[in-house]
Amino acid sequence: MLEQVMNSTNFNYLPRAMTAASMRQEVISDNIANVNTPNFRKSDVNFEDMLAKELYGDKPPEGQLQMVRTHDKHLPHKAQAVHAEPQIVVDETTTMRTDNNNVDIDIEMANLAKNQIYYNALATQLGGYVTKMRNAITSGQS
Numbered sequence: 088m089l090e091q092v093m094n095s096t097n098f099n100y101l102p103r104a105m106t107a108a109s110m111r112q113e114v115i116s117d118n119i120a121n122v123n124t125p126n127f128r129k130s131d132v133n134f135e136d137m138l139a140k141e142l143y144g145d146k147p148p149e150g151q152l153q154m155v156r157t158h159d160k161h162l163p164h165k166a167q168a169v170h171a172e173p174q175i176v177v178d179e180t181t182t183m184r185t186d187n188n189n190v191d192i193d194i195e196m197a198n199l200a201k202n203q204i205y206y207n208a209l210a211t212q213l214g215g216y217v218t219k220m221r222n223a224i225t226s227g228q229s
Contacts, residue, residue: 100138101213107134107173108206114175115199118190125186129195130177137171 111132121127181189 100142101209101216103171103173104134104138105206105209105213107132108202108209110173110175111202112199112206115195115202118195119192119199122188122190122192122195125188127188127190128177128179129190130175132173133176134171134173137174141171 111134114130114132118129178189183189183191
């Protein structure tokens with residue numbers, strides 16, 4: 088029973104998403120700290136696209152239906168599930184200034200605020216899930 092609770096969809100994806108958001112916070116902070124460093128290249132965290140690919144796979148060709156599981160006990164359609172993990176990616180493609188630094192402070196500050204809201208939403212979702220599980224486990228006890 089406990090294994091089913093701990094291996095549920097929410098308990099699998101939400102902590103990984105929170106790890107990615109935490110990593111993104113550090114990367115954005117590093118970008119902001121190096122806004123005036125010559126030749127510095129900004130970084131970002133790639134996770135959400137990989138998670139979507141893990142959950143939904145590649146989109147089917149036009150006119151074909153995508154295969155889905157209608158029950159948790161059905162076998163997955165992929166031979167082996169790949170778990171998306173956050174990865175830091177350095178942006179080597181752009182240059183914002185003549186000193187070869189590609190950090191735009193306005194974009195980084197907006198990303199910082201967006202990431203904070205994202206992390207708070209994930210924490211709220213995970214907290215609500217744990218509360219529901221705790222209530223379900225303890226509701227039969229007096």
